[in-house]
Structure formats: structure tokens, C-alpha cells
Amino acid sequence: MTKRIAVIPGDGIGPEVIAAGMRVLERVNSQRKLGLEFTHFGWNADEYLRTGISMPPGAMDDIRNNYDAVYLGAFGDPRVPDMKHASDILLGMRFQLDLYVNYRPVKLLNKALCPLKDKGVKDIDMVIFRENTEGAYVGMGGFFKKGTPEEIAIQEDVSTRRGVERIIRYAFDFAKTTGRKSVCMADKNNVMRYGGDLWLRTFEEIAREYPEIEHFHLFVDALTMQMVRAPEMFSVVVTNNMFGDIVTDLGAALQGGLGMAASGNINPGKVSLFEPIHGSAPKYTGKDVSNPVGAILTAAMMLDYLGFAAEGEAIEHAVVAAIDAREATRDIGGSLGTKATGEAILRRLEM
Numbered sequence: 001m002t003k004r005i006a007v008i009p010g011d012g013i014g015p016e017v018i019a020a021g022m023r024v025l026e027r028v029n030s031q032r033k034l035g036l037e038f039t040h041f042g043w044n045a046d047e048y049l050r051t052g053i054s055m056p057p058g059a060m061d062d063i064r065n066n067y068d069a070v071y072l073g074a075f076g077d078p079r080v081p082d083m084k085h086a087s088d089i090l091l092g093m094r095f096q097l098d099l100y101v102n103y104r105p106v107k108l109l110n111k112a113l114c115p116l117k118d119k120g121v122k123d124i125d126m127v128i129f130r131e132n133t134e135g136a137y138v139g140m141g142g143f144f145k146k147g148t149p150e151e152i153a154i155q156e157d158v159s160t161r162r163g164v165e166r167i168i169r170y171a172f173d174f175a176k177t178t179g180r181k182s183v184c185m186a187d188k189n190n191v192m193r194y195g196g197d198l199w200l201r202t203f204e205e206i207a208r209e210y211p212e213i214e215h216f217h218l219f220v221d222a223l224t225m226q227m228v229r230a231p232e233m234f235s236v237v238v239t240n241n242m243f244g245d246i247v248t249d250l251g252a253a254l255q256g257g258l259g260m261a262a263s264g265n266i267n268p269g270k271v272s273l274f275e276p277i278h279g280s281a282p283k284y285t286g287k288d289v290s291n292p293v294g295a296i297l298t299a300a301m302m303l304d305y306l307g308f309a310a311e312g313e314a315i316e317h318a319v320v321a322a323i324d325a326r327e328a329t330r331d332i333g334g335s336l337g338t339k340a341t342g343e344a345i346l347r348r349l350e351m
């Protein structure tokens with residue numbers, strides 16, 4: 001059965017890393033006859049500055065109705081300081097396609113990439129689930145007396161029972177189906193009394209449905225400390241939108257940096273979006289220095305989501321083999337460019 005994938009390279013280094021990911025996807029697609037069909041969309045800052053339009057009318061419905069997945073690079077361009085196109089497209093998809101699961105594996109692929117003393121690949125293998133459609137990112141709030149010395153700014157942090165329950169349940173289901181031993185929920189309910197209370201109550205209730213999975217709660221400040229001190233404590237972590245945003249960057253650092261990390265924005269069973277977690281890194285644009293591993297592992301994650309787990313795993317093995325051979329970009333201790341790193345991974349892909 002055909003699977004349709006919308007490819008949106010975006011801004012900055014997005015097109016370079018997505019080109020490397022596409023080489024891998026096209027190879028796997030042709031060798032394994034997966035029936036993937038790719039459609040490229042040139043929505044980015046250039047297009048926005050030229051036309052004033054972030055996404056053409058009807059585009060969101062087209063993605064929703066006619067695609068199985070979106071493969072996206074990054075957005076962000078200094079010429080668009082308010083990030084209008086980025087927020088229309090990326091946040092637009094997260095909210096309008098209800099991509100409520102932000103899925104972030106934090107897996108160390110080679111001991112040499114880890115900044116922590118005495119920690120190795122067996123110590124860093126956790127999955128973080130960030131709630132992706134609520135919290136402080138819903139854009140509720142406003143100014144009062146803006147621009148005056150009495151200015152007040154209010155930014156609401158919204159948690160709904162439905163939203164909290166579905167991400168926590170997803171985390172437990174994931175732990176159960178993948179044989180992971182525990183789920184940790186992190187919040188700040190000692191000061192954020194109402195939202196935190198809802199999160200903790202819901203967590204305890206859902207945990208009772210999964211007696212075989214250990215569960216524990218940490219304040220998010222303690223989570224950050226323990227991720228550095230004892231990352232082996234964590235198997236699955238679930239948290240809200242803003243805390244998840246922050247701790248997943250810490251997670252990326254444990255894996256070797258922003259260039260190494262993949263992510264999924266998932267609405268289970270529906271069109272979902274896959275992107276490396278890094279941004280558009282404008283200073284590296286067009287220089288053939290950015291690390292394509294995050295984008296290539298993102299392609300592997302997308303294949304897994306589409307039902308091609310073996311192919312996803314084969315890609316991860318090829319990435320590990322290239323890194324072990326130090327055929328990698330400079331940010332992780334290699335000396336190759338983006339393209340050559342992608343080709344080194346491709347050479348090791350065993351199909």
C-alpha cells in the first residue's frame with residue numbers, strides 16, 4: 001500500500017540535512033519496495049518573504065487528508081524576526097493536526113559522544129514524551145499597559161484532563177509494548193498547584209491500570225539533576241510542553257549534541273510529523289558542515305511509525321557503524337561534511 005510523505009526542508013540547514021535523509025529514504029524505498037511516495041513543499045522564509053504567505057490556503061487540509069507523514073527540516077530565519085512563517089507552519093501543524101505526542105528518544109550511540117564521566121551506551125537509553133498541544137504554548141494571555149513602567153504580561157499555562165490523560169496513557173502504553181520498565185512523570189506541582197495537581201492525580205490514576213510498570217514522580221528540577229547524575233534511572237519520562245521542550249535539549253546533549261537527535265510529533269494512527277530537534281542554525285547554512293544524523297534518525301523513526309520497523313533499525317545500525325568508524329561531522333569529532341557523512345551512512349546500510 002502506498003504511503004504518502006510530505007517533505008518540507010524549510011530554512012537554514014534544513015534543506016541540507018533533509019537531502020541526506022532523503023538519500024537514505026529513497027535507497028530503502030527502492031530496495032525494499034516500500035511504496036513510499038514523496039511530495040516536496042518549498043514553504044520557507046524565502047517563499048514567505050516573496051509572497052507574504054506561510055502556507056497556501058487549503059494546504060493544512062491537504063496534509064491532513066492526503067498524507068501519512070510529514071518529514072520536516074527546520075524553520076527560522078533572521079530576516080523573519082517574529083518567526084511568523086515558522087509558527088504558522090510548525091505550531092500550526094502541531095495544533096491543527098492535533099500532534100499531541102512529542103516523542104524524543106534519548107539514546108547514546110557511542111560512548112565517546114557522551115559528555116558525562118563514566119557513562120556509556122547502556123546508561124543512556126530513555127524516551128521522553130512531551131505533551132505537544134497545551135501548556136504554556138497555547139498562546140493565551142495578553143498585555144496590560146504595554147510599554148509603560150506599569151506593564152503587566154500574563155502567559156497562561158493550560159492543562160486539560162483530556163490532554164494530560166492522553167499523553168500519560170501514551171507513555172504507559174509505549175512502556176508496555178516496548179518492554180520498558182518504568183515511567184517517570186515530572187512537573188512542578190509544589191508551586192504550580194492547579195495544573196500540577198491535575199497532572200499528578202491523572203498520573204497516579206493511569207498508573208493503576210499498568211501494575212506491571214513501575215512509576216515515579218519527580219519535580220522537573222530534580223529530573224534535570226538526575227538526568228546528568230544518574231541517567232540510567234530513566235526508561236520513559238512524560239512531562240508537559242514547556243518542561244519537555246527544555247529537558248529534551250538536555251537529553252540531546254547526553255546523546256552528543258543537537259545534531260544527533262530525532263523527534264516525532266504524533267497523532268496516533270493519523271498523519272504525523274517527524275523532524276530533527278535542532279533548528280535552522282543559520283550560521284552553518286550552505287556550508288556543508290551540519291550533522292545529518294538527527295535528520296537520518298528521524299527518517300528511521302518515521303519508517304518505524306509507518307510500519308517499517310526493520311528498515312528503521314537497519315538505518316540506525318548504519319548510523320552507529322559510521323560513527324564508530326569516525327566517519328562523521330566535526331560536531332561529534334569527525335572531519336567530514338554533511339554530504340560525505342550521509343554517504344558514509346548510506347554505504348553501511350545493509351538491506
Ligand SMILES: NC(=O)c1ccc[n+]([C@@H]2O[C@H](COP(=O)([O-])OP(=O)(O)OC[C@H]3O[C@@H](n4cnc5c(N)ncnc54)[C@H](O)[C@@H]3O)[C@@H](O)[C@H]2O)c1
Nearest residue numbers: 074075076077258259277278279280281282290291292331
Ligand atoms: N523545530 C524547529 O524548526 C526549530 C527548533 C529550534 C530552533 N529553531 C529556530 O532555528 C533558528 C536558530 O536557533 P538556535 O540557534 O537557537 O538553534 P539551532 O538548533 O538552530 O542551533 C544551535 C546550535 O546548535 C548546533 N547545531 C544545531 N544543529 C546542528 C547540526 N545539525 N549539526 C551540527 N551542529 C548543530 C550549532 O552549534 C548551532 O549553532 C532560530 O530561528 C530558532 O527559532 C527552529
